[in-house]
Amino acid sequence: MMRRVAAGLLFAALVVAGIRPSLLRLLLPPFQPPPQPAPMRALDRWPLRWKAQYVPPEMQRFFDEARAQTKPGERIGLQFVEPYEGFGYTHWRASYALTGRYVLIPQELVPWQNPPEVVLMWNGTHGSVVRP
Amino acid sequence: MIVLLIALYGLPLALCARLRGYTLAGAAFLLGAGAVALHLFVLAVVRVPWTRTSVLLSLIPVLAIAAAVAKSQSRKVAKSAPHLCDFATLRLCDFLLLLPVAAYAIFALYAPPYEWDFYGIWGIKGRWFFDVRGIDWTYLQTHSSHPDYPLLLPLLFDFTAVVGGGWNELAFGWLYVALCASFILIVRGEAGSLAALAVAFPALNPWIGLAEAPVMAFGCAGLVFLRREQYGLGAVMLGFAAWTKNEGLALIVAAAVALLIARRSVWKLWPALVMIAPWMIVRAVLKLPTDLADGGSLLRIWQRLLDPGATLAALASAPPDQPWLWAVILAIVLIFIRDAWQRERFLLVALLLQSAALVIPLLATPFDLAGHAQFSLNRIPHQIAPAAALLAAASLIRQGLSAPSPSAGSLPTPRPSTD
Numbered sequence: 001m002m003r004r005v006a007a008g009l010l011f012a013a014l015v016v017a018g019i020r021p022s023l024l025r026l027l028l029p030p031f032q033p034p035p036q037p038a039p040m041r042a043l044d045r046w047p048l049r050w051k052a053q054y055v056p057p058e059m060q061r062f063f064d065e066a067r068a069q070t071k072p073g074e075r076i077g078l079q080f081v082e083p084y085e086g087f088g089y090t091h092w093r094a095s096y097a098l099t100g101r102y103v104l105i106p107q108e109l110v111p112w113q114n115p116p117e118v119v120l121m122w123n124g125t126h127g128s129v130v131r132p
Numbered sequence: 133m134i135v136l137l138i139a140l141y142g143l144p145l146a147l148c149a150r151l152r153g154y155t156l157a158g159a160a161f162l163l164g165a166g167a168v169a170l171h172l173f174v175l176a177v178v179r180v181p182w183t184r185t186s187v188l189l190s191l192i193p194v195l196a197i198a199a200a201v202a203k204s205q206s207r208k209v210a211k212s213a214p215h216l217c218d219f220a221t222l223r224l225c226d227f228l229l230l231l232p233v234a235a236y237a238i239f240a241l242y243a244p245p246y247e248w249d250f251y252g253i254w255g256i257k258g259r260w261f262f263d264v265r266g267i268d269w270t271y272l273q274t275h276s277s278h279p280d281y282p283l284l285l286p287l288l289f290d291f292t293a294v295v296g297g298g299w300n301e302l303a304f305g306w307l308y309v310a311l312c313a314s315f316i317l318i319v320r321g322e323a324g325s326l327a328a329l330a331v332a333f334p335a336l337n338p339w340i341g342l343a344e345a346p347v348m349a350f351g352c353a354g355l356v357f358l359r360r361e362q363y364g365l366g367a368v369m370l371g372f373a374a375w376t377k378n379e380g381l382a383l384i385v386a387a388a389v390a391l392l393i394a395r396r397s398v399w400k401l402w403p404a405l406v407m408i409a410p411w412m413i414v415r416a417v418l419k420l421p422t423d424l425a426d427g428g429s430l431l432r433i434w435q436r437l438l439d440p441g442a443t444l445a446a447l448a449s450a451p452p453d454q455p456w457l458w459a460v461i462l463a464i465v466l467i468f469i470r471d472a473w474q475r476e477r478f479l480l481v482a483l484l485l486q487s488a489a490l491v492i493p494l495l496a497t498p499f500d501l502a503g504h505a506q507f508s509l510n511r512i513p514h515q516i517a518p519a520a521a522l523l524a525a526a527s528l529i530r531q532g533l534s535a536p537s538p539s540a541g542s543l544p545t546p547r548p549s550t551d
Contacts, residue, residue, distance in 0.1 A: 003531055003532065004531060004532045004533065006531075007528045007531035007532065007533050008528075008533060010460070010463075010464055010467075010528055011326070011330070011525065011528045011529075011533055013460050014330050014457075014460050014461065014464065014521065014524055014525060014528070015329055015330055015333075017454070017456040017457040017459070017460040018330070018332070018333035018334050018454065018457045018521065019232075019333055020232075020333055020336075020338075020454075023232065023235045023236060023239060023333075023336065023338070024231065024232065024235050025235075026235045026238040026239055026242075027231065027234060027235050027238070031238050031242065032238070032242040032243075033239075033242075042248065043507075045450075045506055045507065045510045046338075046453070046510065047247065047338045047339050047340070048246055048247050048248070049239070049243065049245075049246065049247065049338065049340055050338075053243070053246050054246075055246075072263065089248055089251075092248060092251040092252040092256070093246075093251050095251065095252070095256055096250075096251040096252075096255055096256045096259060099256060099259040099260040099263050100260065100263045100264070102275055
């Protein structure tokens with residue numbers, strides 16, 4: 001009997017230790033994670049999905065517009081202001097939005113052998129597609 | 133609709149394995165998901181562009197063969213067991229399972245995936261392939277990040293997009309819900325409702341858009357089937373796991389060694405090797421490099437092993453997600469270690485070896501170990517967490533927590549070792 005009770009307690013501990021209260025809270029309105037700012041430079045040990053998207057909606061729309069204005073196979077350079085510059089999350093977000101085009105690694109890291117055919121510029125509030 | 137289509141496609145495949153009830157429902161989706169992804173791979177190799185028509189039409193012959201085999205199998209099953217469906221053992225625990233799965237569905241579907249590796253690895257490959265309606269081998273060789281990573285997940289995204297009529301990231305959430313729920317259903321069918329309750333939360337992987345959930349679902353399902361001596365199905369699931377992530381390949385090795393130690397028939401894992409062989413050939417032919425296996429990786433592992441204090445400190449600075457769960461699992465396994473060694477030797481050894489396989493590549497990292505571990509050790513252990521929870525739960529259930537599940541009782545239970 002004692003063995004069964006001990007096993008029952010351990011089983012309860014096993015189930016309880018696995019529970020994610022944050023997940024169960026989603027069963028109640030508003031049916032999404034509570035609003036939290038995106039982590040700095042999108043660096044977090046936990047799923048980014050628990051927090052706001054790092055790339056703002058207007059920037060995502062800009063990527064979609066850039067996709068429409070560029071052709072598959074074109075080489076694309078990125079020039080974004082802080083905190084979106086460099087070979088970070090935004091670089092990959094842009095690469096994903098521009099599949100079929102070759103988004104170049106920032107030249108600070110790998111010098112460009114051939115200049116990009118298109119440069120996407122983001123000044124913090126809006127972007128432009130430039131053909132040098 | 134796409135999820136249902138995938139499950140319907142996998143249904144005859146699961147029936148071929150004479151599955152029933154919950155296990156049938158779970159395995160149907162996993163088998164269907166793996167099969168449609170590999171189907172796209174074959175079409176790409178024979179240079180057939182992916183269109184809704186070409187994909188669906190080419191699926192029909194495979195489906196017809198599977199259905200014919202399933203029909204002959206069902207006649208044999210019918211002689212020994214009159215019911216193909218076995219949902220009559222519904223328990224209170226089963227209703228409790230609905231809550232976390234429903235919550236997970238909300239989580240997976242409230243927004244498109246936006247993790248780093250979705251944009252950098254899995255999603256970008258899938259979208260690039262979708263754009264050209266096939267696998268762009270040149271892109272893989274020259275511009276892809278982690279070109280050596282297997283392609284099942286991007287191809288699963290592609291199947292959804294091709295059949296669904298467009299690239300819709302939001303729909304991918306359904307794939308994650310179905311993958312995780314399928315594994316829970318398999319555990320429900322193979323180990324009973326209490327075991328399913330124990331694995332439910334660990335199986336609901338929160339990294340939407342990444343390969344952790346599919347490699348967990350295929351890999352852990354493979355271990356569950358091998359534990360029940362269903363070698364063919366277990367090997368096929370491990371094959372799909374190896375097609376999902378390199379850790380799945382390591383899991384085949386871990387399972388093979390565990391089978392050897394548990395004195396079971398290791399050669400019965402051959403379907404897993406046959407399944408992964410085409411991808412290994414592609415990797416070799418295209419010379420797709422792996423970032424953790426450069427010339428200095430062995431040296432880095434050796435250097436870090438020579439300094440265990442610093443290495444352990446670096447690893448300890450990055451505890452896994454749900455550390456209390458791991459602590460409880462470890463405590464239970466240690467308390468019942470004798471029982472686990474005698475009754476669950478296969479699962480125990482496989483999990484120990486796979487745990488090592490998850491950590492050792494970290495030691496080869498050319499980057500700072502603590503920094504790399506911060507963004508790796510949090511999620512990688514989730515690949516085996518549900519199987520570890522099952523190991524712990526099985527030990528407790530054997531202490532008399534519940535009567536054997538009738539649905540599980542018709543299948544062989546893990547045998548105690550003879551020594």
